[in-house]
Amino acid sequence: MSTKVKVAIIGPGNIGTDLLMKAMRSEFVEPVWMVGVDPDSPGLARATEMGLKTTAEGVDGMLPTMREDGVQICFDATSAYVHAENSRKVNEQGAVMIDLTPAAIGPFCVPPVNLTDAVATKAMNVNMVTCGGQATIPMVAAVSRVQEVSYGEIIATVSSKSAGPGTRKNIDEFTRTTASGIEKVGGAKSGKAIIIINPAEPPLMMRDTVHCLTVDEPDKEAITKSVHDMIAQVQKYVPGYTLKNGPVFDGKRVSIYMEVEGLGDFLPKYAGNLDIMTAAGLRTAEMYAEEILAGNFVPNAA
Amino acid sequence: MNLEGRKITIHDMCLRDGMHPMRHQITVEQMVTTAKAMDEAGIPLIEVTHGDGLGGASVNYGFPAASDEEYLTAVCKEMKQTKVSALLLPGIGTVDHLKMAVDCGISTIRVATHCTEADVSEQHLTMAAKYDNLDTVGFLMMAHMVGPDELLQQLKMMEDFGANCVYITDSAGYMLPDDVSARVALARAELRPETELGFHGHHNMGMGIANSLAAVEAGANRIDGSLAGLGAGAGNTPLEVFIAVCDRMGVDTGIDLFKAMDIAEDLIVPMMDHIVRVDRDALTLGWAGVYSSFLLFAKRSAEKYGLSSRDILVELGRRRTVGGQEDMIEDLALDMAREKGTI
Numbered sequence: 001m002s003t004k005v006k007v008a009i010i011g012p013g014n015i016g017t018d019l020l021m022k023a024m025r026s027e028f029v030e031p032v033w034m035v036g037v038d039p040d041s042p043g044l045a046r047a048t049e050m051g052l053k054t055t056a057e058g059v060d061g062m063l064p065t066m067r068e069d070g071v072q073i074c075f076d077a078t079s080a081y082v083h084a085e086n087s088r089k090v091n092e093q094g095a096v097m098i099d100l101t102p103a104a105i106g107p108f109c110v111p112p113v114n115l116t117d118a119v120a121t122k123a124m125n126v127n128m129v130t131c132g133g134q135a136t137i138p139m140v141a142a143v144s145r146v147q148e149v150s151y152g153e154i155i156a157t158v159s160s161k162s163a164g165p166g167t168r169k170n171i172d173e174f175t176r177t178t179a180s181g182i183e184k185v186g187g188a189k190s191g192k193a194i195i196i197i198n199p200a201e202p203p204l205m206m207r208d209t210v211h212c213l214t215v216d217e218p219d220k221e222a223i224t225k226s227v228h229d230m231i232a233q234v235q236k237y238v239p240g241y242t243l244k245n246g247p248v249f250d251g252k253r254v255s256i257y258m259e260v261e262g263l264g265d266f267l268p269k270y271a272g273n274l275d276i277m278t279a280a281g282l283r284t285a286e287m288y289a290e291e292i293l294a295g296n297f298v299p300n301a302a
Numbered sequence: 303m304n305l306e307g308r309k310i311t312i313h314d315m316c317l318r319d320g321m322h323p324m325r326h327q328i329t330v331e332q333m334v335t336t337a338k339a340m341d342e343a344g345i346p347l348i349e350v351t352h353g354d355g356l357g358g359a360s361v362n363y364g365f366p367a368a369s370d371e372e373y374l375t376a377v378c379k380e381m382k383q384t385k386v387s388a389l390l391l392p393g394i395g396t397v398d399h400l401k402m403a404v405d406c407g408i409s410t411i412r413v414a415t416h417c418t419e420a421d422v423s424e425q426h427l428t429m430a431a432k433y434d435n436l437d438t439v440g441f442l443m444m445a446h447m448v449g450p451d452e453l454l455q456q457l458k459m460m461e462d463f464g465a466n467c468v469y470i471t472d473s474a475g476y477m478l479p480d481d482v483s484a485r486v487a488l489a490r491a492e493l494r495p496e497t498e499l500g501f502h503g504h505h506n507m508g509m510g511i512a513n514s515l516a517a518v519e520a521g522a523n524r525i526d527g528s529l530a531g532l533g534a535g536a537g538n539t540p541l542e543v544f545i546a547v548c549d550r551m552g553v554d555t556g557i558d559l560f561k562a563m564d565i566a567e568d569l570i571v572p573m574m575d576h577i578v579r580v581d582r583d584a585l586t587l588g589w590a591g592v593y594s595s596f597l598l599f600a601k602r603s604a605e606k607y608g609l610s611s612r613d614i615l616v617e618l619g620r621r622r623t624v625g626g627q628e629d630m631i632e633d634l635a636l637d638m639a640r641e642k643g644t645i
Contacts, residue, residue, distance in 0.1 A: 200622040209629035
């Protein structure tokens with residue numbers, strides 16, 4: 001008798017594999033399926049070795065048996081373009097979709113800011129914004145919960161090696177989705193996101209700069225405390241989330257300089273951008289799983 | 303060097319790269335006045351955008367005096383012969399900005415990435431290439447950071463995405479003429495013959511003219527510069543000087559030299575916040591291989607935290623920072639200040 005909720009991961013690439021390794025340690029979820037499209041994918045081979053059922057036929061390869069296999073939560077770690085279709089199909093089979101692509105068809109979820117809200121609404125699709133969004137929106141929210149933020153801007157710098165083909169092909173989706181998350185979840189009146197890819201060797205750790213413009217003079221003490229409190233919340237699932245400098249106050253500008261070191265599960269530690277995404281996705285799934293196990297939520301196709 | 307009879311297209315950068323030394327504060331009126339004079343002088347192509355390209359308006363790079371849309375609309379409608387281009391850096395601007403700029407009347411879009419990251423331009427170049435008559439240019443920045451072979455692979459990628467012209471861009475003003483020749487010559491030999499090839503220089507080591515000539519000799523047919531050198535760092539290749547040199551060498555630019563000189567002297571220089579020249583910090587940019595628009599940010603952080611701007615720039619070079627990482631300047635300055643005990 002299993003006491004864990006069964007989950008499937010769609011997309012056996014870097015993100016999907018890192019997520020799998022984290023999920024294997026979870027007290028609340030148990031990965032049972034890995035879905036890919038390339039039979040030669042090393043990610044699928046690895047998942048098979050770890051005892052998961054796999055298919056190279058895309059989501060369609062899992063659909064016929066996913067209900068009897070007990071899959072109640074799926075993660076999509078593919079791309080924004082195929083996400084809507086994947087989501088529709090697994091929702092029909094009664095599974096919640098946690099979207100790690102920037103497709104953003106469901107409500108945004110940034111765990112320390114609004115995870116409880118997302119779970120409370122029992123949405124069948126939640127979106128994890130973007131890696132840059134996961135790393136920076138908590139900081140925007142840390143300022144905006146103290147006082148009104150008219151403008152929030154983030155600059156995410158990631159190493160070239162950690163920016164996969166999906167991110168590169170869809171870089172506009174990154175900037176758009178992140179900017180939207182800064183507004184909707186971060187609480188800034190208007191948002192702007194910038195991503196920089198740096199090819200330096202050895203690869204640099206993910207860096208994130210957050211600039212907020214406050215409406216009134218910033219309350220330095222309250223903002224500083226709020227920022228430190230929020231960092232502690234993020235560190236619960238990403239221990240390498242570190243304040244490098246700031247908050248710096250310059251007139252109505254509040255600037256926060258962060259570094260994100262990953263756990264190094266599958267990807268190297270410098271790829272904090274990928275790590276924070278998988279860790280946030282897993283944390284979201286665990287919260288859903290707790291609700292499911294407690295009998296408060298039965299995922300179902302509407 | 304014999305360039306007799308060569309025909310090249312000059313592209314002026316005053317109203318885009320020149321936004322950097324002007325802290326993006328050039329007014330719409332100044333833009334229109336300058337652009338009209340350039341039209342009169344026969345300058346075929348001018349760039350008009352925030353210094354960091356479409357969508358560059360930000361805390362990180364600076365908020366401009368007017369929006370890209372306001373600048374482009376105002377300038378495009380006044381042009382008789384001169385065509386207008388806009389710059390777009392994926393990661394900062396999006397295809398929405400590109401569409402807006404096309405609607406404003408640009409005829410050239412230049413999509414810029416770091417020299418090793420051409421694949422992030424696919425979305426933008428592919429879309430640009432679908433427009434009829436939109437001159438679609440791929441622009442590889444900080445091209446000194448990789449050798450000719452690797453650069454060629456990246457240029458080819460942009461060519462495949464639909465660029466009809468590709469640029470080798472010396473954003474740090476680091477290259478010497480042999481560096482330019484090697485990169486341009488290989489690209490010219492290996493790219494499709496119909497693909498145009500351009501060079502964008504910065505004058506940080508005083509090599510703007512020499513490098514541009516080397517580029518033309520090796521097969522480039524588009525050259526960027528700016529009148530009176532108004533551009534980031536020590537500025538771009540000073541265009542009136544380059545045009546005069548071309549004239550003496552029998553290179554056809556189609557530009558009226560005296561009118562170009564007059565614009566530099568009577569319009570551009572009086573507009574400058576500070577005289578753009580090879581000062582100590584600009585020279586450091588070139589010597590250390592640092593993105594030229596970091597100049598004023600480093601000066602400001604140095605002043606704010608009691609540091610040497612040269613030390614900051616040298617360290618940014620050592621860390622192999624790339625274009626757009628302006629946020630790392632204050633961050634680094636804070637680290638240096640803490641170490642030095644000034645904060």
